[in-house]
Amino acid sequence: MTAPWDEAVGDLRGEFLKNAAARLDEARAFLVRLERDPADAEAQQGLFRRLHSFVGSGTLYGFPRASMLAVEGERSLKPILHSGGHPRPDDLERWREVLVCLHHELFAPQPDTPTPALAQAKPDRPFDVLLADPNGELSATLTRLLEQEEMSARMVRT
Numbered sequence: 001m002t003a004p005w006d007e008a009v010g011d012l013r014g015e016f017l018k019n020a021a022a023r024l025d026e027a028r029a030f031l032v033r034l035e036r037d038p039a040d041a042e043a044q045q046g047l048f049r050r051l052h053s054f055v056g057s058g059t060l061y062g063f064p065r066a067s068m069l070a071v072e073g074e075r076s077l078k079p080i081l082h083s084g085g086h087p088r089p090d091d092l093e094r095w096r097e098v099l100v101c102l103h104h105e106l107f108a109p110q111p112d113t114p115t116p117a118l119a120q121a122k123p124d125r126p127f128d129v130l131l132a133d134p135n136g137e138l139s140a141t142l143t144r145l146l147e148q149e150e151m152s153a154r155m156v157r158t
Contacts (some may be wrong), residue, residue, distance in 0.1 A: 012061065013061045013062060016057060016061040017061075017106060017107070020054070020066075020106050021106075021107070023050050023053050023054070024050070024099060024102060024103055024106075026046065026050050027046075027047055027050035027051065027099055028099055030043045030044075030046040030047040030050065031043075031047060031092065031095055031096060031099065034047065034087060034092060034095075035092055038086040038087050038088075038092075039086050041084075044077065044080065044081055044087070045081065047073075047077060047095065048074065048077050048078070048081060051070045051073040051074050051077065051098070052070065052074060053070075054066050054067060054069070054070035054102065055067055055070045055071055055074065056129070058070060058105075058106075059127065059129070059146075059149070059151070063105055063106055064127075064149050064151070065105045066102055066105045066106055067127065068127075069098050069101050069102050069105065070098075070102065072098055073094075073095055073098040073099075076091060076094055076095070077091075077095065127146075127151040127152070128151070128152045128153075128154065129142075129146050129151055129152070129153045129154070130153075130154050130156060131143070131153055131154065131155050131156070132156050139153075139155055143155075
């Protein structure tokens with residue numbers, strides 16, 4: 001890839017991280033609300049939306065484990081949202097751990113710092129990414145990069 005492309009990707013990644021910090025802060029605030037009132041449906045939805053914002057974008061910007069962690073959080077929150085139920089203390093602790101691991105994955109990838117156990121976990125199935133981009137060269141590059149991360153990519157015409 002060319003230097004301008006690398007610079008553009010670096011700029012986009014920097015913007016992603018800046019926005020990610022704000023989304024993590026918002027997710028933590030929703031979690032605090034849920035710890036005070038597990039019946040707070042708005043906080044449940046807010047936490048879910050903040051987690052969902054990392055599902056695809058983490059991988060897109062070079063943080064595939066962040067996407068996997070967000071999927072983990074979504075999977076444990078979705079049944080509660082659909083049933084109208086309330087999270088248990090172990091649910092709240094799990095989501096707190098997901099947020100801590102997400103922060104670690106995005107902002108503290110120090111080689112000499114042990115990675116939290118959840119961040120080391122492998123997904124139970126590979127990600128299948130749907131590409132909706134008419135630009136063949138970009139799609140080919142994204143497909144190659146996804147395959148390097150043991151993900152699959154499918155192209156759809158728009």
